Amino acid sequence: MKKRLLILFALAFPLTSMAQETPKTQMTVGTTLGSLERFFPIFCHGNMQQAIDAIKSCYQEIPATNPDIEYCLIADIYVTHMAKHLNQTAISSKEQPKYDVNFINGLDQRLTTYLNTSPLYKDYNSETYKTYMENSYLVFKISLITRFAYKFYPKDICPKSDFNP
Structure with missing residues (x-):
C-alpha cells in the first residue's frame, strides 16, 4: 500500500509543480535590445515629443x-520618467511644463491595462508585475546609457538632446 502511494505521489508531483509557472523577474535581453533598436534613433536624433x-x-x-x-x-517607462523630470525642472524654473502631462500621468493606467489584459502577464500579480517592470526599466536604462557612453553612436552622431545631455 505504501509503495502504491509513493508511486502515485511520484507521478502526481511533477504535474502539481508545473501547474503554476513562476513569473520572470525582468524582460529578456532580446526584448531590451529590440526596444533599444526601435527607439534609440529617436533618442539619438529626436526630442522628447518625438519619443512620446x-x-x-x-x-x-x-x-x-x-x-x-x-x-x-519599457520605452514608455523610460520616456515618461525623463519627460516627468524635464517637466519638473521647467516648473521649478517658473516655466510651463513642456511635455504632454496627460500622457505622463497616464503611465500607471497603461501599465495596469496591460497587466489586466495581456496574456503575457497572466502569472503576475500587481507586486510581481511592478518588480518585473522596475527591473526591466533598470536594465533598459543601463543599456541605453552604455550605448551613449561607449559611443555605439558617437556624440558627433548623437548630438546633445533631451536624452543625451
Whole structure:
C-alpha cells in the first residue's frame, strides 16, 4: 500500500509543480535590445515629443497579445520618467511644463491595462508585475546609457538632446 502511494505521489508531483509557472523577474535581453533598436534613433536624433509620439504609435501598431508590446512598455517607462523630470525642472524654473502631462500621468493606467489584459502577464500579480517592470526599466536604462557612453553612436552622431545631455 505504501509503495502504491509513493508511486502515485511520484507521478502526481511533477504535474502539481508545473501547474503554476513562476513569473520572470525582468524582460529578456532580446526584448531590451529590440526596444533599444526601435527607439534609440529617436533618442539619438529626436526630442522628447518625438519619443512620446513614437511610443503612442508603438501601442497602436502592436497588439497587446504580441510579446513585442514590451518594446513599447519599457520605452514608455523610460520616456515618461525623463519627460516627468524635464517637466519638473521647467516648473521649478517658473516655466510651463513642456511635455504632454496627460500622457505622463497616464503611465500607471497603461501599465495596469496591460497587466489586466495581456496574456503575457497572466502569472503576475500587481507586486510581481511592478518588480518585473522596475527591473526591466533598470536594465533598459543601463543599456541605453552604455550605448551613449561607449559611443555605439558617437556624440558627433548623437548630438546633445533631451536624452543625451
